[in-house]
Amino acid sequence: MKRLFALFLSMAFAVGLSAQLPVYVWQGWTDHTSEASLERDFALLRQRGVEGVCFNAGFNLDRIRLAARAAKAAGLVYHAWVPCMLQGGLPREWYAVNRLGQSAADVQAYVPYYTCLDPHNKQVQEWFVAKFDSVAQIADVDYVQLDYIRYADVILARGLWKKYGLVMREEYPVADYCYCDDCVADFKAQSGIDIRQAKDPSRVKQWAQFRCNVVTHLVGRIADVVHARGKLVSADVFPGPQSHAVWMVRQEWNKWKVDALFPMNYNDFYLKPAKWVGKVTREEVRAVDGKVPIYSGLFISKHWRVKEYIKDPEGHGLSPDELRTAVKAARKAGARGLCLFSAASMTEDHWKALEEANR
Ligand SMILES: [Zn+2]
Numbered sequence: 001m002k003r004l005f006a007l008f009l010s011m012a013f014a015v016g017l018s019a020q021l022p023v024y025v026w027q028g029w030t031d032h033t034s035e036a037s038l039e040r041d042f043a044l045l046r047q048r049g050v051e052g053v054c055f056n057a058g059f060n061l062d063r064i065r066l067a068a069r070a071a072k073a074a075g076l077v078y079h080a081w082v083p084c085m086l087q088g089g090l091p092r093e094w095y096a097v098n099r100l101g102q103s104a105a106d107v108q109a110y111v112p113y114y115t116c117l118d119p120h121n122k123q124v125q126e127w128f129v130a131k132f133d134s135v136a137q138i139a140d141v142d143y144v145q146l147d148y149i150r151y152a153d154v155i156l157a158r159g160l161w162k163k164y165g166l167v168m169r170e171e172y173p174v175a176d177y178c179y180c181d182d183c184v185a186d187f188k189a190q191s192g193i194d195i196r197q198a199k200d201p202s203r204v205k206q207w208a209q210f211r212c213n214v215v216t217h218l219v220g221r222i223a224d225v226v227h228a229r230g231k232l233v234s235a236d237v238f239p240g241p242q243s244h245a246v247w248m249v250r251q252e253w254n255k256w257k258v259d260a261l262f263p264m265n266y267n268d269f270y271l272k273p274a275k276w277v278g279k280v281t282r283e284e285v286r287a288v289d290g291k292v293p294i295y296s297g298l299f300i301s302k303h304w305r306v307k308e309y310i311k312d313p314e315g316h317g318l319s320p321d322e323l324r325t326a327v328k329a330a331r332k333a334g335a336r337g338l339c340l341f342s343a344a345s346m347t348e349d350h351w352k353a354l355e356e357a358n359r
Contacts, residue, residue, distance in 0.1 A: 003228065020358055021331055023049065024262075024276065024295060025343035026081065028056035029063050038067055041116035042074035045343060048351055052077030053069040054145050054234075054339065061132050061138065068140035079145040079234055080135050084150050085116045090175050094124050094175035096151070099201060109152050111176035116152050119179045120186065120214045125221055132222050136229035144226050147236040148217055150249035151177050152203075157269040159250070159313040160313050166210070171202035177178035178211075186210075212252040220249055234260040236297070239280045241242065241287055246268075254287040261292055266299035266324070268313055278329025285334040293336035302345035327357035 025045060045053065053076050057063035064080050072076040087091040095105040096118040117124045135144050152175040152226045155168045166172070179196065188194050191206045198204050223233045237253045238245035240263070245251035254260060263284050277296060286296045300309055302315030310316060318326055328336060338358070340346060346354075 010067055021327075021335060022051040022337040023354065023358065024052045024079070024339040025152060026054045026056070026297075026339060027068070027343040028081075029058075029060070033063075034335055035070065036067055037080075038070040040072070042071050042076055042098070043344070045076045045077055046079065048174075049355070050076065052079060052142075053343070054079040054081040054236075056081040056147075059135065061134060062137060064141065064299075065138050067353060068138055072140045077142050078140055079143040079159075080138070080141045081145040081236070083148040083149055084131075084146055085150065086113055088113075088115050089125070090117065090127070093180075094118060094121055094127075096217075097180040097183075099173040099176040099341065101179065102174070104152075104177070107174070112157070114152055114175075116177065118180055119151070119218045120178060120183050121180075122227045125218055128218065129207070129221055129225050131164065133225045133229065135292070136226045136231040141231060143232040143234045145234045145236060145256075145262070146219065146222065147211045149219060149235055149236070150245075150251050151211060153248055153250075154250075155248050155267075158245075159269045159271045159316075161353065163312055163314070169188060178199070183214075198310060201228055208247070208250070211250040212246060215250050216252055216255050219256045219258065232259040234262060236262045236264060239265050239270075240283060243280065243283055246353075258292060260295060260337075261288065262295045262297050264297040264299070264341070265318070265326075265330075266341070268299060268301075268316035268318075272326040274318060275329050277326040278333045279332035281330045281335050290334070294334070295337035295339045296333075297334040297339045298323065298324075298329035298330075300343050300345040300350060302347060304352055317341075318349070318350075320349040323350055324353045324357040327354060331358070 053071050055067045056112050065102050068078045095103045095116050096116050097103050104116045128247050132144050135141060145264055154171045154176050161168060167349045184195055195207050201207055213298050226233050237247050237251050241251055241253045243252060265277045267274055281296045299317040301319060304319035307316055
């Protein structure tokens, strides 16, 4: 019977159909969150057929414990979603230094919360390893989910240029990290190149690769400690990786030791139509050779009826019709799941469209 079912599945794939995809949502702790609100929200999500929740409670262990327990009680898989590199209040020398010699502790690119750490700093790495080790020890946590596990956007997504008043024909020195003494010295020891003397550091391929390797190494260290606790690791990444993630934020994520990938295939950020989700998902599935499940991340617009009046592209996203297109495209491209940003943006029309496109 099992064999027959497997045969049916392989035939289904052969003719371009794919099974119904598991659906995940991103949701975070807010001022209104309580045990009761979590129980209510998670029960409702489960009723909608959602399989798991990626929940941001930062490194607050009490909140993670509470949310993870509520998720498990509702029958949901729990990913402890943590934005990594943007941290405040840590030792000064842990922050990355940009090409102009400014520490992210003092000067930030784009927005004040871009206080990014230096992923090459040994103490920063130890700090993350210890933090994620404690998250992984929470019984109801299934996965730790690494977000902002990257350098700052050295080039912003096309759709965001206007918002920040930028035209980015080259790498942006204010957001180009890290030029601290240690990074410069270690790169010189490896390559023989003094990057501070380079006429245009953005043209030095080894320098870009060095920083991709730094992020890959940090992910590996975190994954080792989480796996040792018997838990899994997922990561929220830029699309690609070659088409976007590698050169925008130094995420060569096809080389990462993770168990699931959630590329943020947010078409509106790149001024692309919904069907682009299919193209980029196909690249992602191929990049990992089908070995790591790709959950295609979709950006939902709560205010889709008035989308044309919203100037900020971060207020855009998929309408129910576009969601239908994106879901079908992601399925066809070989995604193993979907993840919606965010649960709170999903209107009744979106849920209906999702159900129709994903059966
Ligand atoms: Zn550094």
